[in-house]
Amino acid sequence: MPTYKFEAMDTAGEEVKDQVDAPTEEEAQQKIKQMGYFVTKITEVAMAKKTKAKGKKKGKRRKSFTIGGVSNKQLCTFTRQFSTLQDAGLPVLRSLKILERQMKPGVLKNSLIDVVDDVESGSTLSEAFGKHPKSFDRLYVNMVKAGEAGGALEVILQRLADFKEKAQSLKRRITGAMVYPVVVILVAFGILTFIMIWIIPKFQSIFKEFALQLPDMTKFLMATSEWFVKYWFLLPVFPLGFWLLLKLIRLNKSGAYALDWLKLRIPVMGMLIEKTIVARTTRTLGTLVASGVPILEALTITRETCTNIVFERAYQKVYESIREGDTIAAPLKTARIVDDMVVNMIEVGEETGDLDTMLYKIADVYDEEVNVLVESLISLLEPLMIVILGFIIGFIVIALFLPLIHLLEGLSK
Numbered sequence: 001m002p003t004y005k006f007e008a009m010d011t012a013g014e015e016v017k018d019q020v021d022a023p024t025e026e027e028a029q030q031k032i033k034q035m036g037y038f039v040t041k042i043t044e045v046a047m048a049k050k051t052k053a054k055g056k057k058k059g060k061r062r063k064s065f066t067i068g069g070v071s072n073k074q075l076c077t078f079t080r081q082f083s084t085l086q087d088a089g090l091p092v093l094r095s096l097k098i099l100e101r102q103m104k105p106g107v108l109k110n111s112l113i114d115v116v117d118d119v120e121s122g123s124t125l126s127e128a129f130g131k132h133p134k135s136f137d138r139l140y141v142n143m144v145k146a147g148e149a150g151g152a153l154e155v156i157l158q159r160l161a162d163f164k165e166k167a168q169s170l171k172r173r174i175t176g177a178m179v180y181p182v183v184v185i186l187v188a189f190g191i192l193t194f195i196m197i198w199i200i201p202k203f204q205s206i207f208k209e210f211a212l213q214l215p216d217m218t219k220f221l222m223a224t225s226e227w228f229v230k231y232w233f234l235l236p237v238f239p240l241g242f243w244l245l246l247k248l249i250r251l252n253k254s255g256a257y258a259l260d261w262l263k264l265r266i267p268v269m270g271m272l273i274e275k276t277i278v279a280r281t282t283r284t285l286g287t288l289v290a291s292g293v294p295i296l297e298a299l300t301i302t303r304e305t306c307t308n309i310v311f312e313r314a315y316q317k318v319y320e321s322i323r324e325g326d327t328i329a330a331p332l333k334t335a336r337i338v339d340d341m342v343v344n345m346i347e348v349g350e351e352t353g354d355l356d357t358m359l360y361k362i363a364d365v366y367d368e369e370v371n372v373l374v375e376s377l378i379s380l381l382e383p384l385m386i387v388i389l390g391f392i393i394g395f396i397v398i399a400l401f402l403p404l405i406h407l408l409e410g411l412s413k
Contacts, residue, residue, distance in 0.1 A: 004028040008037035029151040083157035111135040146292040196228035221399040279366035286359030
């Protein structure tokens with residue numbers, strides 16, 4: 001029978017190190033729980049010895065050369081498959097080997113090769129995942145760690161898979177909604193550039209040939225066309241320069257805060273950014289709390305997922321409030337970055353001890369509001385783009401044909 005070496009906490013909070021014999025890791029954890037201990041780490045001693053001998057015979061599997069990181073879609077698929085295998089009752093190591101073998105070469109496959117070797121050598125799953133931050137972030141590692149400690153890894157993996165899939169679905173909807181307006185704007189810009197560089201100079205030569213007196217708007221159009229012809233290569237520099245300027249501003253803490261604050265004040269778009277962050281952070285915090293991750297660690301991880309300094313500072317205040325024994329709702333209410341509904345629901349969740357459920361409900365509500373806002377934004381952008389493009393094209397047509405009309409009037413006299 002395998003022997004399991006474990007570290008645990010007793011009821012007084014003291015650390016205990018011992019070992020126990022059991023047929024499986026799950027039964028070992030149950031025995032330790034019956035002894036009145038809370039497991040923090042468990043390792044199969046016999047497995048470690050066997051795998052060292054096997055490692056000498058087999059050697060390490062070869063990894064492929066990779067660049068970049070792991071896509072959210074790939075990690076979602078892996079987590080769901082891992083969750084399904086664990087729910088079916090397969091051992092962790094066997095599940096990992098199955099998934100590693102069927103995975104295409106890439107960063108995640110290379111990470112899993114190392115994870116399998118580490119688990120075979122006696123490391124816990126969370127320790128093995130923690131060595132590969134490019135593949136498994138802190139949220140992932142801490143949830144797995146909580147699942148191991150509580151003996152409910154399959155449940156945690158299901159929650160993690162659900163969380164990853166919902167986050168990916170929200171991101172995909174927003175990205176998909178932005179594709180249409182971005183494509184229209186790029187195509188319109190390309191057409192206008194073509195008109196400025198190739199079409200308008202031909203009209204300009206006609207006007208010079210007949211020595212026409214040009215209206216002010218035609219002069220402005222000709223000057224713009226001349227600039228495009230001479231300096232067309234500078235056109236990509238403007239967006240690049242703007243992007244670099246924003247990057248430089250973000251290097252300063254005050255500048256970064258000001259930019260993120262301005263983002264939240266942009267009409268419609270600011271509301272979309274705010275609701276997206278609230279949906280993501282509340283779902284992250286709810287998932288971590290439901291999985292048994294300590295609240296301070298959960299808040300630290302949640303703060304890292306904000307991607308907005310205004311929200312990061314608000315969650316830092318929440319962290320300090322909890323550390324001092326206060327509530328989550330009070331600093332959120334003071335920060336005024338979320339609706340009163342969010343604050344009230346969190347307050348009720350804290351009072352009833354059902355915080356994770358309330359956080360999930362908030363996330364679901366805000367996910368739906370994000371969908372509505374994205375559709376509203378697209379509905380607003382379409383007529384706005386038509387009006388702007390119509391104005392530009394109308395200006396060009398009038399500016400070009402006014403001199404021609406004067407020319408025809410002169411010829412008819």
